[in-house]
Amino acid sequence: MEIDLSRPILARNEALADKNRARLATSGVFALDVLASPGAGKTTTILATIGLLREKLRIAVIEGDIASKVDAEKVKAHGIPAVQINTGGACHLEADMISRALDALPLDDLDLVIVENVGNLVCPTEFDLGQGARIVILSVPEGDDKPLKYPGIFAQADAVLLNKVDAASFFDFDETAFVDSVRRLNGAAPIFRMSAKTGEGVGEWAAWLEARVAESHVAH
Secondary structure, three states: OOOOOOHHHHHHHHHHHHHHHHHHHHHHHHHHEEEEOOOOOHHHHHHHHHHHHHHOOOOOEEEEEEOOOHHHHHHHOOOOOOEEOOOOOOOOOOOOOOOOHHHHHHHHHEEEEEEEOOOOOHHHOOOOOOOOOEEEEHHHHOOOHHHOHHHHHHOOEEEEEEEOOOHHHOOOOOOHHHHHHHHHHHOOEEEEEEEOOEEEEEEEHHHHHHHHHHHHHHHH
């Protein structure tokens, strides 16, 4: 006999995620879950995205980290509402954490909430937060083999951002192999080549996100 101890935890999380999703829909807010390894450029990508969309969308950010409030302070410095979640050791955010963070945000005055999940390519995959879309960021220095090593996160992604392409000449990164690996796992998600630092490709990614937000408003 085999007992899956994770099932009750995941079932409870899924129920709370559904409540988050309904709550966000009622307020007309689209939530984006951003997943990546530490150092992939999550915060820089979020700030670059905000820079292009802040005149079009009302945006807030939920920052997830094991400790510290460094990233939330960076966001607030740009005049964007931000809530920090410190997990105290947990390697992912969960739906109940997001629910409490939403309590601290003026949802009726927002269009988009960007959730920066804890830096990890494994743990966050299993935990629905109630998001409207989930993306994964991979940076060139991490290597082109990551979809092979962490297939779950790439299979679930609604979009894949290949970041730090401006540094490609310094690393042995086979972009063709990377794209092929992603496509074998996920034939639908667009892949955006970009550098959050230089701005290359950020416009295409931001346009995709803006369209998803608009589609969610029409649907509700």
